[in-house]
Amino acid sequence: MATELRRTDVVIVGLGATGGVAALPLAEAGLDIVGLEAGTWLTPADLSPDELRNNFRGWPQSVQKANREVPTHRPNASAPYSPRPSIHPMMNAVGGTTLHYWAQSWRLNPWDFKVVSDTRRRYGAARLPKGTTVEDWPFGLEELEPFYDKVEVEIGVSGQAGNINGRIDPRGNIFEGPRARAYPMPPLRGTGFTEMMAGAARSLGWHPFPGPAAVTSARYQGRSGCVYHGFCNRGGCHVSAKGSTAVTTIPKAQRTKRLTVVTEAHVTAIDVDAQGRVSGVTYRKGNAEFFQPASAVLLASYTYENVRLLLLSTSKAFSNGLSNNRGQVGRHYFSHNQIATVNALFPRNLNTWYGLPAQGVAVDDWADDNFDHGPLDFIGGGNLWVYSDRRPIAAASMSTFGRAPRWGAQWKAFIKENADRGNTAYLQRTTLPYEDNSLDLDPTVKDPLGFPVCRITADYKDNERRLAEFIQDRMVQWYRAAGAIATEKTPVGTMGPTTHAYGGTRMGDNPDTNVVDRWGFSHEVPNLGVLGASVMGTSGARNPTLTAQALAWRTAEHLAANWNSIAK
Amino acid sequence: MSADGGERPDQISRRALLGRVGAAGAFVALTDALPASETAEAQTRRTPVREPLEALTPAEADTLEAITARLIPTDAAGPGAMDARAMHYIDRAIAGALASYRDTYRAGLAAVDAYAQAAKGAPFARLTAADQDAVLTDLERNTAKGFDNSAAFFNVVLTHTLQGTFSDPFYGGNRNFAGWDLIGYPGVRLAVTAEQQNLDATAAPTHMSAYDYTMFSGRKPAHGH
Numbered sequence: 001m002a003t004e005l006r007r008t009d010v011v012i013v014g015l016g017a018t019g020g021v022a023a024l025p026l027a028e029a030g031l032d033i034v035g036l037e038a039g040t041w042l043t044p045a046d047l048s049p050d051e052l053r054n055n056f057r058g059w060p061q062s063v064q065k066a067n068r069e070v071p072t073h074r075p076n077a078s079a080p081y082s083p084r085p086s087i088h089p090m091m092n093a094v095g096g097t098t099l100h101y102w103a104q105s106w107r108l109n110p111w112d113f114k115v116v117s118d119t120r121r122r123y124g125a126a127r128l129p130k131g132t133t134v135e136d137w138p139f140g141l142e143e144l145e146p147f148y149d150k151v152e153v154e155i156g157v158s159g160q161a162g163n164i165n166g167r168i169d170p171r172g173n174i175f176e177g178p179r180a181r182a183y184p185m186p187p188l189r190g191t192g193f194t195e196m197m198a199g200a201a202r203s204l205g206w207h208p209f210p211g212p213a214a215v216t217s218a219r220y221q222g223r224s225g226c227v228y229h230g231f232c233n234r235g236g237c238h239v240s241a242k243g244s245t246a247v248t249t250i251p252k253a254q255r256t257k258r259l260t261v262v263t264e265a266h267v268t269a270i271d272v273d274a275q276g277r278v279s280g281v282t283y284r285k286g287n288a289e290f291f292q293p294a295s296a297v298l299l300a301s302y303t304y305e306n307v308r309l310l311l312l313s314t315s316k317a318f319s320n321g322l323s324n325n326r327g328q329v330g331r332h333y334f335s336h337n338q339i340a341t342v343n344a345l346f347p348r349n350l351n352t353w354y355g356l357p358a359q360g361v362a363v364d365d366w367a368d369d370n371f372d373h374g375p376l377d378f379i380g381g382g383n384l385w386v387y388s389d390r391r392p393i394a395a396a397s398m399s400t401f402g403r404a405p406r407w408g409a410q411w412k413a414f415i416k417e418n419a420d421r422g423n424t425a426y427l428q429r430t431t432l433p434y435e436d437n438s439l440d441l442d443p444t445v446k447d448p449l450g451f452p453v454c455r456i457t458a459d460y461k462d463n464e465r466r467l468a469e470f471i472q473d474r475m476v477q478w479y480r481a482a483g484a485i486a487t488e489k490t491p492v493g494t495m496g497p498t499t500h501a502y503g504g505t506r507m508g509d510n511p512d513t514n515v516v517d518r519w520g521f522s523h524e525v526p527n528l529g530v531l532g533a534s535v536m537g538t539s540g541a542r543n544p545t546l547t548a549q550a551l552a553w554r555t556a557e558h559l560a561a562n563w564n565s566i567a568k
Numbered sequence: 569m570s571a572d573g574g575e576r577p578d579q580i581s582r583r584a585l586l587g588r589v590g591a592a593g594a595f596v597a598l599t600d601a602l603p604a605s606e607t608a609e610a611q612t613r614r615t616p617v618r619e620p621l622e623a624l625t626p627a628e629a630d631t632l633e634a635i636t637a638r639l640i641p642t643d644a645a646g647p648g649a650m651d652a653r654a655m656h657y658i659d660r661a662i663a664g665a666l667a668s669y670r671d672t673y674r675a676g677l678a679a680v681d682a683y684a685q686a687a688k689g690a691p692f693a694r695l696t697a698a699d700q701d702a703v704l705t706d707l708e709r710n711t712a713k714g715f716d717n718s719a720a721f722f723n724v725v726l727t728h729t730l731q732g733t734f735s736d737p738f739y740g741g742n743r744n745f746a747g748w749d750l751i752g753y754p755g756v757r758l759a760v761t762a763e764q765q766n767l768d769a770t771a772a773p774t775h776m777s778a779y780d781y782t783m784f785s786g787r788k789p790a791h792g793h
Contacts, residue, residue, distance in 0.1 A: 045787045046787055048779065048784040048787065049756050049758075049778045049784075050736050050779075050784075051735060051736065053789060056731065060665065061787070189762055192766040192769070229760050350767070351765065351766065351768070354765055355765060388765060392747065392748055392753045393730055393731055393735055395734075395753065396730050396747070406708075406726065407638075408701065409641050413645055415750070416645050416750055419752060419753070420752055
């Protein structure tokens with residue numbers, strides 16, 4: 001029997017990228033919040049520059065709830081299951097995966113909000129891929145701009161603006177939508193390698209720029225500037241330069257005395273009352289079970305766990321899962337088309353041993369609808385990104401470009417010469433939702449508590465495959481312009497568990513095709529909000545976190561501003 | 569971390585395995601203590617001193633070490649996986665963090681010796697380098713008999729040999745920073761200057777483990793796991 005705790009105003013399930021942000025505007029509005037986090041607090045001393053632990057062993061220093069419920073995957077309903085990874089792409093801790101994410105903090109471009117109407121207008125409705133369920137967002141970039149701004153200030157985003165109120169600055173991204181003001185900090189510094197790549201992009205007539213990062217480029221709000229020591233790729237920051245919510249919004253919310261953080265809380269159900277309104281959540285901590293009553297619940301775990309918790313939370317009013325009476329939970333799922341990349345070999349050392357994945361140079365000329373798709377056979381585009389980050393095991397595992405075997409004396413000679421001469425691009429491309437790509441509960445695989453894990457049924461379609469090829473070709477062009485002597489394209493792969501998972505609780509005005517409304521609250525359960533990329537209906541060509549955080553802030557602010565109508 | 573129930577079985581099994589291996593009286597040539605200049609002949613004259621193993625049997629350790637020595641050989645280009653103690657890295661890992669691979673190694677190493685015996689007439693460690701390479705090539709190409717999937721086992725060993733040669737030396741491999749020096753990795757630093765990120769910059773190797781730094785020395789992963 002669960003111990004019933006004292007009622008609170010708001011429960012946030014998960015204190016990661018989005019829950020950790022949402023806590024701040026709620027706390028500042030004077031609401032009492034209980035933040036339930038499956039992980040624990042980690043200190044800077046836990047965040048050692050240790051490639052083996054960070055990149056191969058799934059962060060054993062943190063609580064491993066996520067690793068015990070890794071989603072299963074099959075490309076389609078009749079295909080065999082893919083091998084199941086032993087490590088979840090995300091982690092549990094206060095701050096969640098913002099502790100070890102790459103911290104690239106992009107805004108979406110204007111096109112991403114109106115893919116359907118812009119495609120119809122520019123190319124005709126026939127150009128929307130067959131089977132896609134994509135919709136325009138219920139609002140445009142201008143609605144989200146103030147919330148992007150708030151998050152950029154609170155977590156500390158460095159970058160170079162390219163468009164302030166319509167005034168284009170060629171040092172930044174000339175394709176970005178209008179911003180109200182500059183980033184709170186200048187961009188991270190360039191390196192010899194990134195300057196070399198920027199020059200090559202300019203020689204092609206492209207428009208390179210330093211990308212935005214939730215990493216301090218200078219001392220900021222009491223936090224150190226980045227020290228560029230490396231190990232930022234799935235590694236934490238020992239000087240708190242990375243803008244994890246664990247060192248920014250969460251402690252700031254705690255200082256209001258309104259936020260109670262409960263660690264090692266494993267939420268198993270969101271409960272409803274007789275009227276079908278959320279009454280609180282049930283969680284386990286150690287061997288004890290608790291019920292935390294609340295006037296409103298914000299579900300902020302991660303795309304897979306958001307969907308799973310809703311589907312597991314069945315009741316008389318919601319026999320197919322919470323907020324799922326129209327069967328939309330788990331639908332419109334997609335993950336970033338980013339596996340197909342390009343490896344390059346240079347005839348000289350690149351000295352990329354230090355730095356971070358967010359210290360790089362971007363090209364957006366081939367992203368979104370920034371170029372004419374008239375003669376092409378796909379819609380959408382990709383962001384090209386190269387950066388300074390090379391860890392020793394990863395370097396030793398580099399491609400040999402057909403010039404040496406994988407082991408033995410010849411391999412050793414190759415690696416001795418070339419370990420610092422290889423580079424791999426990070427290519428993020430538009431991915432659309434399709435009617436047969438979805439999430440549900442696995443019929444057989446269960447977590448240690450006996451609950452089914454999330455099952456992904458999804459694969460890339462023709463649009464994603466053609467786009468991948470096109471963007472890879474642009475990347476090859478860029479590397480060759482920079483002097484690469486060999487390049488190779490890697491395969492598209494399939495859509496297994498990933499850090500860039502979208503949809504499943506999509507946001508939109510139509511309750512028949514969306515789980516949450518334009519404010520992030522359930523169409524069916526008025527005091528249930530959902531935070532995270534699970535509400536996003538398009539991916540853009542860039543990392544989701546900042547957009548998910550801006551949406552989270554907006555949902556939290558909406559809750560505080562409409563407390564009486566939503567929570568009472 | 570203490571609350572992580574998922575790790576407890578590993579720790580228990582490691583202790584159990586230590587006890588078992590101890591009882592079996594495991595010995596491995598303690599090459600650590602020998603200066604690099606000492607000849608192989610001088611080494612063999614010495615009274616064999618065996619170093620305790622944590623998970624592998626002495627026979628398994630001999631086979632595995634011989635495999636790693638061909639994957640990353642010691643040659644004119646410098647030290648290899650044996651010098652880096654990749655086998656000891658794997659032995660320690662499968663007693664703890666990689667315990668789920670224990671059975672893979674037990675079955676795989678036995679199958680390697682059986683295949684070496686059948687194909688070349690002796691256990692793997694006693695074959696010539698050329699025959700060892702031929703056996704490993706068969707494994708890699710999945711043509712070795714006696715395996716469900718010899719390529720899968722080959723890939724596991726190659727992956728772990730790379731880890732044992734190029735990971736932080738805290739985990740028992742990469743001895744004397746042999747792996748990092750081989751690829752020119754200048755080492756763990758806690759801060760890096762703009763000049764150190766120039767194209768032609770060459771930083772002197774730090775030869776420091778992350779856990780040699782005071783900041784992290786108090787939070788070492790348990791026993792290199």
